[in-house]
Amino acid sequence: AQSVSQHNHHVILSEAASLELGCNYSYGGTVNLFWYVQYPGQHLQLLLKYFSGDPLVKGIKGFEAEFIKSKFSFNLRKPSVQWSDTAEYFCAVMMNTGFQKLVFGTGTRLLVSP
Amino acid sequence: DAGVTQSPTHLIKTRGQHVTLRCSPISGHKSVSWYQQVLGQGPQFIFQYYEKEERGRGNFPDRFSARQFPNYSSELNVNALLLGDSALYLCASSFPTAPERGGYTFGSGTRLTVV
Numbered sequence: 373a374q375s376v377s378q379h380n381h382h383v384i385l386s387e388a389a390s391l392e393l394g395c396n397y398s399y400g401g402t403v404n405l406f407w408y409v410q411y412p413g414q415h416l417q418l419l420l421k422y423f424s425g426d427p428l429v430k431g432i433k434g435f436e437a438e439f440i441k442s443k444f445s446f447n448l449r450k451p452s453v454q455w456s457d458t459a460e461y462f463c464a465v466m467m468n469t470g471f472q473k474l475v476f477g478t479g480t481r482l483l484v485s486p
Numbered sequence: 487d488a489g490v491t492q493s494p495t496h497l498i499k500t501r502g503q504h505v506t507l508r509c510s511p512i513s514g515h516k517s518v519s520w521y522q523q524v525l526g527q528g529p530q531f532i533f534q535y536y537e538k539e540e541r542g543r544g545n546f547p548d549r550f551s552a553r554q555f556p557n558y559s560s561e562l563n564v565n566a567l568l569l570g571d572s573a574l575y576l577c578a579s580s581f582p583t584a585p586e587r588g589g590y591t592f593g594s595g596t597r598l599t600v601v
Binding site for chain 2: 414415418462464469472473474475479
């Protein structure tokens with residue numbers, strides 16, 4: 373079965389530190405890749421997405437992610453985090469199954485201390 | 487533009503009861519999908535509907551059902567509620583054949599508590 377693994381369940385950083393959240397998926401076919409963020413008390417919001425082309429994708433709020441096909445990975449990065457980045461981050465994969473089904477990882481809870 | 491709207495926002499039900507959750511997609515989006523997010527986990531796919539037909543179904547029991555109306559809004563029904571059905575139920579809308587067009591947008595969810 374298709375699955376998405378997020379290796380870091382909880383991450384604590386100080387402001388201005390760099391962030392990298394890991395995401396790996398298990399599926400050999402064509403995939404579309406997403407990172408969503410869920411701020412406390414708010415709904416899931418799309419940070420960035422990859423469909424094709426340049427494997428380095430830039431999203432909102434200074435986030436970027438790199439798709440490495442050979443490693444089945446789509447890691448999320450930000451050079452300098454802010455307190456307002458405190459949230460839960462979900463990696464998701466949409467397989468080419470004939471209908472749109474997102475498979476999510478278990479999420480990474482990020483706490484940024486001021 | 488209004489986003490994806492879900493109602494109610496919170497709901498408390500007793501074991502064995504039935505519940506109906508509602509979703510209105512973004513204007514122009516014809517596909518609606520439902521997800522269940524249990525505390526501490528990522529959302530799990532339940533259904534996708536397009537043009538009133540089920541296009542995909544996740545690994546959920548037959549107690550879960552849904553339908554889509556001509557105006558593309560949707561209902562999720564859960565019968566014979568169990569304590570384990572307590573979760574945040576998310577609705578997402580999209581263009582069904584071109585997810586990159588306008589994306590795949592989630593509503594704020596309905597928080598269901600079964601007691």
